Amino acid sequence: MRYGARRGLLLLTAALGAALGAIPAWGQNVSLAGSMGSDKALLMIDGQPRMLALGASSQGVTLRRLADGQAVVEVAGRSITLTLGAAPARVDGGGGGAKGGPAADSEIVLPIGPGGHFSGAGAINGAAVQFLVDTGATTIALSQGEANRIGLDWKRGKPALSATANGPVPVYIINLTSVRLGPVEVANVEAVVLPSDMPMVLLGNSFLGRFSMRRDGDVMRLAKKP
Numbered sequence: 221m222r223y224g225a226r227r228g229l230l231l232l233t234a235a236l237g238a239a240l241g242a243i244p245a246w247g248q249n250v251s252l253a254g255s256m257g258s259d260k261a262l263l264m265i266d267g268q269p270r271m272l273a274l275g276a277s278s279q280g281v282t283l284r285r286l287a288d289g290q291a292v293v294e295v296a297g298r299s300i301t302l303t304l305g306a307a308p309a310r311v312d313g314g315g316g317g318a319k320g321g322p323a324a325d326s327e328i329v330l331p332i333g334p335g336g337h338f339s340g341a342g343a344i345n346g347a348a349v350q351f352l353v354d355t356g357a358t359t360i361a362l363s364q365g366e367a368n369r370i371g372l373d374w375k376r377g378k379p380a381l382s383a384t385a386n387g388p389v390p391v392y393i394i395n396l397t398s399v400r401l402g403p404v405e406v407a408n409v410e411a412v413v414l415p416s417d418m419p420m421v422l423l424g425n426s427f428l429g430r431f432s433m434r435r436d437g438d439v440m441r442l443a444k445k446p
Contacts, residue, residue, distance in 0.1 A: 250281055250300070251308035252291045253402065253439075254331035254340060261291045262331040262439065264308065269329050269439045289341060304341045308403065326444035328402040328431070338440045339420060342401035344370055344411075350420045351401055353440065355433075357424030360399065360411035366421060367413045372396075374413040382412060389414060399427055404444055406430055 253269065254262040263270045265279050272283040285292040289304040300309055330338040330353065338353040347370035349362075367374045377392035391412045399409045401423070410426040431442040 248279065248281070248295075249308035250293065250295070250302065251403070252302035252304050253329045254304070254333075255286060255291075256331060256333070258286060261286050262329070263291070263293070263302075264329055267327065269331075269436070271331070271438065326404055328404050328442040330402075330440045330442070332438045332440070340401055342399065344399055344421070345372070345397050347371060351423040352420040353428070354422040354424055355428060357422050359393075359424045359426040360396065360409060361418070361422040361424060362411065362413060363418045364413055364415055365417060372413070377413065380412075382414070389416070391415075401427070401442075404442075406444075 248266050249264070251264045252261060253264050256262070256271070259274045261272055261283050263272055263278070263281065263283070265281055270278040270281075272278055272281075274283055274286065276283055280295060282294040283291060284294050284299065291302045291304075293300050293302060302309060328340070330340045333339050340351055340353075342349060342351050344360075344362075349366065349370065354361075364374065372394065374392045374394050377394035380391050380393050381388040382391045383389075391414050394411050394413060396409045396411050397407065399406050406427060428442070431444055434441050434443075
């Protein structure tokens with residue numbers, strides 16, 4: 221093959237590869253797993269984490285807006301609104317836009333936050349809360365104020381004492397009917413209610429113990445055990 225013909229074939233191959241790379245990925249599951257500040261979102265695209273800044277794209281998905289626990293992404297010229305912690309939206313290649321659907325698997329992906337901590341939106345007994353992963357905590361722990369806000373009847377729990385850096389603290393041990401984080405929900409989870417104020421609900425090992433955990437760069441993956 222002459223050099224000119226070979227060069228032409230290489231250019232044609234490169235152009236074809238670029239064209240294929242620009243084709244939006246139909247039939248993808250896309251969800252909002254977290255955010256960093258007001259201009260970066262952690263998206264899950266077919267189970268793979270992608271941290272995108274506003275205006276950036278990955279696998280045919282472009283992040284357009286991010287605010288109040290929601291992200292607006294654009295796929296093939298259509299806008300799709302994703303809600304933090306909700307089930308993934310599926311991009312439908314038949315022109316139907318995005319459809320809500322079941323989670324692609326039983327995996328939770330959490331982004332790293334300030335101070336190197338991992339947090340995420342979820343729910344306790346159907347009420348929205350913000351969790352902070354605490355692998356050193358035996359159970360889920362929340363304040364009396366937060367328990368009152370979400371309607372837990374914690375005073376009917378079992379009174380106990382919990383050892384803290386400031387000495388023993390009276391707590392109430394309760395059982396949560398359901399705990400959801402991202403797309404995964406777990407039933408019958410033990411928790412303690414403390415008198416002290418806490419900015420988030422501590423996600424301890426009564427929940428985490430049902431998952432296999434591993435860190436993958438700036439995200440934590442929780443895979444539900446069989």
